[in-house]
Amino acid sequence: MTHSLPQTEGLDESVLVERAKSGETAAFTELVRRYDKKIFRMAKQITQSDEDAEDVLQEALFKAYKHLDDFQGNSKFYTWIVRIAVNEALMKLRKRKSDRTVSLDEEIDTGEETVTREIAVWDGDPEQRYSQEELRVILDNAIQSLKPSFRTVFVLRDVEELSTEETADTLGLSIPAVKSRLLRARLELREKLTRMFKKKGEDAFAYL
Amino acid sequence: MLTCKDLLSELNTFLDDTADPNLRQELQRHVNECPNCWVIVDTTQKTLKVYKGMQAQEIPPGIESRVMKALERKIAADKASSGA
Ligand SMILES: [Zn+2]
Numbered sequence: 001m002t003h004s005l006p007q008t009e010g011l012d013e014s015v016l017v018e019r020a021k022s023g024e025t026a027a028f029t030e031l032v033r034r035y036d037k038k039i040f041r042m043a044k045q046i047t048q049s050d051e052d053a054e055d056v057l058q059e060a061l062f063k064a065y066k067h068l069d070d071f072q073g074n075s076k077f078y079t080w081i082v083r084i085a086v087n088e089a090l091m092k093l094r095k096r097k098s099d100r101t102v103s104l105d106e107e108i109d110t111g112e113e114t115v116t117r118e119i120a121v122w123d124g125d126p127e128q129r130y131s132q133e134e135l136r137v138i139l140d141n142a143i144q145s146l147k148p149s150f151r152t153v154f155v156l157r158d159v160e161e162l163s164t165e166e167t168a169d170t171l172g173l174s175i176p177a178v179k180s181r182l183l184r185a186r187l188e189l190r191e192k193l194t195r196m197f198k199k200k201g202e203d204a205f206a207y208l
Numbered sequence: 209m210l211t212c213k214d215l216l217s218e219l220n221t222f223l224d225d226t227a228d229p230n231l232r233q234e235l236q237r238h239v240n241e242c243p244n245c246w247v248i249v250d251t252t253q254k255t256l257k258v259y260k261g262m263q264a265q266e267i268p269p270g271i272e273s274r275v276m277k278a279l280e281r282k283i284a285a286d287k288a289s290s291g292a
Binding site: 023025028029032033036037040050054057058061062065066116119120121122126127132135136139158159161179182183186187189190193194197 | 216217219220223244247248250251252254255256258259260261262263266267268271272274275276278279280282283284286287
């Protein structure tokens with residue numbers, strides 16, 4: 001079931017933005033409907049919760065509506081709205097873990113040596129060896145085990161494919177901080193996935 | 209000669225192809241000659257590939273329509289209160 005009017009479907013994004021700005025609700029809902037799945041996924045990866053991700057999506061979409069006039073159109077609409085959603089997700093994280101302070105700019109040890117113990121080639125292509133569902137569980141578990149400050153940078157850079165500058169801007173981090181966190185996150189994930197995917201690694205499933 | 213530590217600290221510039229050409233060449237030479245670093249580069253590349261290839265997860269049933277309904281309701285309330 002769809003709430004959008006037929007005449008907003010398939011329209012160019014810039015046309016939808018203009019119509020939404022002039023107060024056409026259907027244009028706005030059609031616009032955000034194009035990205036709600038991606039925003040939900042991103043929010044879920046950062047907050048690790050369906051419930052929080054739903055709140056994040058809802059709050060981000062309404063904020064986007066309220067601040068639509070601030071969107072200048074010199075960046076992509078998705079980049080603009082995802083930034084709003086990331087900030088909502090981070091706020092959730094901070095609220096939820098108020099006992100265990102979640103700080104994105106804390107000084108952290110990014111020592112690379114500690115995360116390169118597993119030196120082994122992978123046994124074939126995981127995308128061939130596992131079903132989408134199995135692979136998703138493995139990838140989600142690995143991402144979940146990262147600290148929020150590494151996880152968020154990885155999700156924005158390597159899953160959402162924001163640039164280093166956009167990521168720094170969104171998170172209020174310096175560019176070197178984004179780079180060192182990204183390196184650490186990539187190496188930690190590599191380490192964890194290698195434990196799963198390495199050759200003669202069938203016994204690795206004992207850990208699941 | 210670059211060390212393994214150098215390679216590791218430049219891993220992102222190597223993978224994202226943002227190293228300047230001279231450095232890139234040296235990094236490439238190290239990777240060709242050092243089996244450990246070759247494995248690190250190869251498995252990190254594959255790690256990025258599986259994450260990028262991950263299909264967008266479906267929103268659990270009900271959430272999307274709930275969110276969109278709530279949004280339409282909030283927008284309507286907002287329009288009413290701003291007297292538009
Ligand atoms: Zn080496």
